Amino acid sequence: MSKRPIAGQITRWLILTWAGLALAGCGEAPDTIVVSEPWIKEPMPGRALTAGFMVVENRGSAEEVLLGLECPDAEAVEMHEMFHEGDMMKMRRMEQWTIPAQGRLVLEPGGGHLMFLGLRRPLKAGEEVQLGLHFKKAGHRTFSVPVKKP
């Protein structure tokens, strides 16, 4: 244990933390892409596929494009739009999703979603998976996404 006075230790930590934060911020533009409320639905028993949801907010002044996703626990992650014609539920794969400047892409149950195909392990509620998102401008971002029951 150090005999340094406690106030001195705190000051040292504060300076280190501040320096660390300053370094981390170096060279990066303010974040224009904010992902919130991401979650993956626990798959139905025996099924190696499921859906994921999130809100992607584009705080930038130019449109952004979500080009694709990847997850080490799935063979593929597709972007699906879901819509209704009369009482028919239809799904269509999207090649990309455009998020207007200051706009949001809302993926929620009953609407657009991410489809995780070929799950490599049975995901259980309470676990987390890594999900990579490729944006045209913001590049690659990785998020930790919880698995939940519907």
Place this chain on the structure above:
Amino acid sequence: MTRMAFALLGLLALVGCGERPQPPPPPDKAELQRFPFGGDFALTDHRGAPFHLQDQRGKIVLLFFGFTSCPDACPTTLFKLGQALKLLGEGPDGLLVVFVTVDPARDTPKALGEYLANFSPPAVGLSGDDGQIQQVAARYGASYKRGQDTAGGGYLMDHTDRIFLIDQQGALRYLFSRDDPPEKIAELVGKLR
């Protein structure tokens, strides 16, 4: 203050004058109906045994069409039915949830059995050949169609996402839409009990 209140009241009365008296809008009270379609059919259940709807007389049946490779809508429907039945607060006696696959090529009885294994109360998964299922769908005013291909050699299915409420005599009594909450399902099932 009182004068102002009277003036306001007068104004409100005037505004109402020219209008035909209208009954207040129904407070979203759903009533059972009686549809001239639906009816008996025969398919194969998830144990591989023949299933005849007419053998379920005396039970309330909640039927819907789906497929087990459906990532969102079908699990949501099952979950909603589970919630509705929980709201009814009684055992599964006298009630049967029936899942008719629109994807018989992939949804074998075994796949359906696994899919429904954790669902409580027990549900029956039905399959058959495409012609048989098309016939059942047509009888209930439902439809389905193979959609786009997905990665890994799979494909999507477009299908009717209503839940069909069938009474103890086999008559179709209500068509729930995707927006109907579990409370409404519980309410109408309760009216049949």
